[in-house]
Amino acid sequence: TTVRVADGTPGKECQVDFARLGLIYDPVQGRRRVAHALIFTAVYSRHMFIWLTFSQTLEAVIAGCEAAWRFFGGVFGVLVPDNLSPVIASADAVNPTFTTGWLDYAQHAGFATDPARVRSPKDKPRVERMVQYVRGNFFAGEDFADLADAQVRAEAWCRSTAGLRLHGTTAARPAEVFAEQEAGRLLAPPERPYDVPIFKQVKVHKDFHVEVGKALYSVPGAYIGRHLLARADGALVKLFDGGRLVKTHPRQSAGGRSTDRADLPEHRAAYAMRDIDALIRAAHRAGLNVGIYAERHFDDSLPWTRMRQVYRLLGLVRRYGAGPVEAACGKALELDVLSVSKISSMLAAGTEHVPIPPPRPAAAGAGRFARDPAEFNPARRAHLTLLGSAEAPERSS
Incomplete structure (x- = not known):
């Protein structure tokens, strides 16, 4: 029926x-x-x-x-x-x-x-x-x-x-x-047109990022190795863990990247983000001379290529303390020596507090290796050459 x-x-x-x-x-x-x-x-x-x-x-x-x-x-x-x-x-x-x-x-x-x-x-x-x-x-x-x-x-x-x-x-x-x-x-139609999103299961990799639509988005380190649900529309990318919103990023085009500095470990964030200002601030916290020394290193057309030198300088601060490194940087700046290796050598030898000796005054007479200006005369050089040729047989005999 x-x-x-x-x-x-x-x-x-x-x-x-x-x-x-x-x-x-x-x-x-x-x-x-x-x-x-x-x-x-x-x-x-x-x-x-x-x-x-x-x-x-x-x-x-x-x-x-x-x-x-x-x-x-x-x-x-x-x-x-x-x-x-x-x-x-x-x-x-x-x-x-x-x-x-x-x-x-x-x-x-x-x-x-x-x-x-x-x-x-x-x-x-x-x-x-x-x-x-x-x-x-x-x-x-x-x-x-x-x-x-x-x-x-x-x-x-x-x-x-x-x-x-x-x-x-x-x-x-x-x-x-x-x-x-x-x-x-009828119910009122939506105020804005629906932007059809992409839904995708993604894995958080060791670099703190997931891949959605051939672009990378950062996630806090606590989720490394886990799978999240990504919702990506034309404006935003939202990442969910078991229905709970974990992270939101602006949508990037293919090949792009959106990284939140807070998602990265603090000791690696500046290097990953190429944050030169953060390294300069860290150097200034160790001392005025250390900060100026770091700024001098970054005074380059490609400043991020000098980041390893400044990282090494900050490592010396952690190893020897801020005081010795401040003194060593002050001495290096006074001598206009821009080399973290020299700073490391001074700290290893403990010479950062040794005063710089004053320059020696020039000798009153001619120096030991000073040459007679007449030797630069072409006629004089030719005469000496002939004289040497004439004396050669006598020396050989």
């Missing part, structure tokens, strides 16, 4: 189903492709909307829903879809599991989902009866330029032919019943 189910409250329920139509030209691929119709049917008024697509992905279903809300002027409180793979992750007659993407969109739009059971077309009879009607009355025998042309004509067909027909069961025109009794009861 068959029991007819009541239509329910006006503006409350809408049944949804995919239907295979036929071939439509796709200018992107330059060939004819199979087109599908996502059919929305208001349960109370039987007013309907068709969304045409070449695919049955989550993006296609959400795009159809967004177009339906614009067509109807609002959102139905309950959607009754078939067991579409973008919507249902695990089918069950009592407790079905929805995909993460569909749950996210349903929360955004504000409707509930009551899916039909597997192989139970009577759970959504209003939309099931419309499949053959769409195929025979709208699509059959028509010639469409492309999918966009077919979509424009489909919406016009829904408003006029399908919307103004005299329905066999209700004995009324669906568009008129919808306008009179359902349109004012």
